[in-house]
Amino acid sequence: MSAVSAAPTVRQVTVLRIVIIAVVLAIWEAVSASGLLFRDVVPSLVAIGKSIGGLLAGAEFYGNLGITATEIGIGLLIGGVSGLAIGIALGANRFLSHAYEALIYYLGPTPKIIFFPVMIMWFGVGTGSKIAMGVVSCFFPIAISAASGMRQIDRVLIRVGRSFRATTWQMVTTIYLPAMRQPIVNGVRLGLGVAVIGTLLAETKLSNRGIGYLIIQAYARFDMPRMYALLIVLFVVAIAANALIGRLGRPRHP
């Protein structure tokens, strides 16, 4: 078994993609029409399409999207800046790295949603606890990426900065951050992904606004086309945001 066939053309790949999508949609529609599953568990594509249209045409969705985006944005800003600062400190100082990096490294992969009861006690049931969930979620990947990026910086650049007697702030803004662009963007990408998850899961658990709230409301009312519509729109937005940040991190060639 080996992949030895001649390289497929772009057209062949595009055709295959269209075929796969068409087959999946046809199976979906057939299951929906067959009644094999409980009614509305797999709604028809038309119903989902109508629901997406209704969702995007109404003001309610944008209002809640704005709330969720604000929570994620503030969470990413606080978690990102603090993660970056801690990461740079750990990457620059071997003693601090040995003392504390293991803590961040091991706390990183823990399920952050379990901190939500604590965040509710600290910041209340409103927006504060959701922002806090965003902060807790995105802090770790950004700190770990920044620490690792810091260690990958060419030592020559650092020596050049020191020979010019650059201040710490100048070193950070003119040497460290530009040299760490790729790892920072990767960290922010990961951070954004987990901040979206942390914030929205918190909204589904306890909230009265935001996209997470809309999803759990659709579930509670068993409005399946709306739930599918919300999830599809959300996935598209999340993947697009991830791709956009990834594009920012690509090196620019003149």
Place this chain on the structure above:
Amino acid sequence: MVAPWARSQAGARLFGIASLVAAIALIESLIRVGVINRFIVPLPSQIIAALPRIISEENVLHRFWQTTQELLWASLLLAVVGIALGALLYRFRILRLACETWVGALAAAPIVLAYPLFLVLFGRSATTIVAIGFAAGLAPVILKTVEGLAATRHVLINVGRSFRLSPAQQFWKILLPSALPSVFVGLRLGLIFAMINIVGVEFLINFGGLGQLINELAERYDLPGTYGAICFVILTSIVFFDVTQRLERWLTPAA
């Protein structure tokens, strides 16, 4: 001048632990003098004292076993389906070109947010939790399997051909062993994603093992218990993360 103890790795680690203990002691005193509200943050000593109570009264070992079982099922599905799909994408290049970006997008999609959908499909049961764990961990297993298989040295493939191995023999005797280091990296990532999502969904749907424990204690407003249970889950995650890391190193000595 840096002190000799500060230059050593062990000295730095000791300092890290000591400063952590000092921070906990500071929090304890701030709560005792009333600077921090004890109805929001319980005394660290109370949290430590609550641990034996949680273990005995809240059936922690049974809950731990429930979460472990869910994780084992998800792992089994991940290994079988993930590696099989990875091999399929490798075998048919056109399929790989058509689908690899989709699998990459799946890795970036916040799948766990679809948990209400899984609830509708599978009910409030362990199946829902396992299904989400599996879905969340699938993409890295597929991607890393394809990467590992594609990186097989052509010399090895040619040796297989010269021995006239069948496609199945070529896969089991040459491609898979060669791709194992990469496959294990994918499996470890998949398992970590699965574990995070399994505990998270247990908490969200108030069902299952360790995640449910935190939810129950928080709803009872048992503050030391809630904090203690969170510490227990963190400890479990750390042990799991460390074990998978060591296992990966042990299984892939050449990596």
